[in-house]
Amino acid sequence: MDFNFTEEQAMLREQISRFLADRYDFEQRRRAVASPEGWRPDIWQAFAGELGLLGAAFPESLGGYGGGPVETMIVMEEFGKALVVEPYLGTVVIGGGFLKHSGWPQAKDLVAKIISGEARIAFAHAEPQGCFDTRFVATTARRRGETYVLDGHKAVVIGAPWATHLIVTARTASAPGEAEGLSVFLVEKNAPGITTTDYPTVDGLRASEIRFDAVEVPTGCLLGEEGRALPLIEQVIDEATAAACAEAVGCMQKLHEGTLDYARERRQFGTPIGKFQALQHRMVDMFIALEQSVSMSYMATMMLGAPATERARAVSAAKAFISRSAKFVGQSAIQIHGGMGMTDELAIGHYFKRATMIEGLFGTADHHLRRYEALQAA
Numbered sequence: 001m002d003f004n005f006t007e008e009q010a011m012l013r014e015q016i017s018r019f020l021a022d023r024y025d026f027e028q029r030r031r032a033v034a035s036p037e038g039w040r041p042d043i044w045q046a047f048a049g050e051l052g053l054l055g056a057a058f059p060e061s062l063g064g065y066g067g068g069p070v071e072t073m074i075v076m077e078e079f080g081k082a083l084v085v086e087p088y089l090g091t092v093v094i095g096g097g098f099l100k101h102s103g104w105p106q107a108k109d110l111v112a113k114i115i116s117g118e119a120r121i122a123f124a125h126a127e128p129q130g131c132f133d134t135r136f137v138a139t140t141a142r143r144r145g146e147t148y149v150l151d152g153h154k155a156v157v158i159g160a161p162w163a164t165h166l167i168v169t170a171r172t173a174s175a176p177g178e179a180e181g182l183s184v185f186l187v188e189k190n191a192p193g194i195t196t197t198d199y200p201t202v203d204g205l206r207a208s209e210i211r212f213d214a215v216e217v218p219t220g221c222l223l224g225e226e227g228r229a230l231p232l233i234e235q236v237i238d239e240a241t242a243a244a245c246a247e248a249v250g251c252m253q254k255l256h257e258g259t260l261d262y263a264r265e266r267r268q269f270g271t272p273i274g275k276f277q278a279l280q281h282r283m284v285d286m287f288i289a290l291e292q293s294v295s296m297s298y299m300a301t302m303m304l305g306a307p308a309t310e311r312a313r314a315v316s317a318a319k320a321f322i323s324r325s326a327k328f329v330g331q332s333a334i335q336i337h338g339g340m341g342m343t344d345e346l347a348i349g350h351y352f353k354r355a356t357m358i359e360g361l362f363g364t365a366d367h368h369l370r371r372y373e374a375l376q377a378a
């Protein structure tokens with residue numbers, strides 16, 4: 001099979017990599033993360049304007065540049081290498097995913113605002129009792145005339161403090177855990193009845209706990225079919241999971257590279273510690289885990305267009321493998337760095353924190369193994 005990137009895809013990678021090296025080094029990122037805002041709106045505007053990055057993975061029919069999952073994978077890998085905190089995953093991959101697949105009549109207008117950097121989206125889906133179960137949605141949406149009325153609590157909504165819009169999953173029928181009765185809504189973040197509690201996450205991002213208290217949403221903001229949104233939600237979460245796998249690959253590349261550099265540099269007992277066989281073996285294992293993760297990430301990306309069961313199987317296989325690899329590579333990097341790996345000054349600990357959060361994002365290794373097994377049996 002030909003896994004070569006096209007000339008345009010190679011250029012996209014080169015362009016992002018150069019931009020991030022110039023404008024998004026570790027110190028610049030650290031300052032942004034520590035600032036009250038926690039992100040850099042100027043960088044987001046540069047992604048939109050200078051790089052045209054926010055439109056790369058949208059089809060031309062929606063005003064994008066005609067890319068797809070491979071472009072998303074390239075962006076996410078490069079973002080993983082630079083620990084980008086800006087909300088690309090929530091806005092373009094998840095928000096864009098719902099707009100692309102739901103057939104919503106006003107999608108083109110909102111996509112135009114995403115591409116220009118004006119609109120940013122956060123995905124308000126997980127709930128405190130959910131445990132990665134996509135069907136566990138207790139938030140309700142009751143039809144009242146020309147509106148739906150939303151009530152509920154969404155937990156750890158990543159990127160919500162920076163968002164202009166939320167994509168909210170809610171039940172229009174049935175009980176939490178059931179497949180039927182799920183619906184998806186686009187909600188303006190400042191709609192009356194929404195209360196947010198914002199906080200930083202361990203990996204330098206920002207998130208919110210969001211309460212919906214009789215929030216009125218026009219019926220025109222329903223994305224997809226009322227009560228039948230589970231396949232749409234699963235598709236978009238699979239796409240986001242594949243994107244998170246690519247980001248983890250970017251993180252792991254830097255964890256591996258940084259560890260090799262450190263082991264060559266750090267001397268103990270009169271020799272670089274990289275000369276010790278036990279550490280060499282560990283670094284070889286890290287390299288193997290990284291290379292296999294790259295292949296699993298490509299495989300999941302290539303399978304995003306497959307029928308639902310095959311797609312889900314591929315994504316779960318990749319996420320299970322990459323979650324374990326991220327843990328192994330991250331913990332090994334910390335161990336080989338010794339105490340230095342735990343300090344705030346060194347980038348390695350920051351990559352470890354992000355890799356650790358991705359390990360559990362959209363489901364841990366155990367969750368995805370169970371899902372894979374259930375899909376095999378189906």
Ligand SMILES: Cc1cc2nc3c(=O)[nH]c(=O)nc-3n(C[C@H](O)[C@H](O)[C@H](O)COP(=O)(O)OP(=O)(O)OC[C@H]3O[C@@H](n4cnc5c(N)ncnc54)[C@H](O)[C@@H]3O)c2cc1C
Nearest residue numbers: 155156157158199200201202203204205206207357360361
């Ligand atoms: C008695 C005691 C002794 C301790 N001893 C030690 C010690 O010796 N060494 C040590 O290192 N620590 C120690 N700790 C710290 C302890 O390990 C941490 O407090 C704990 O791991 C954090 O878990 P939590 O339940 O408090 O927070 P959590 O709610 O799990 O959250 C922890 C962080 O993760 C973020 N977060 C949660 N979920 C997500 C998500 N889905 N996405 C992104 N971000 C998320 C939160 O915003 C928060 O920043 C000790 C704590 C106690 C109480």
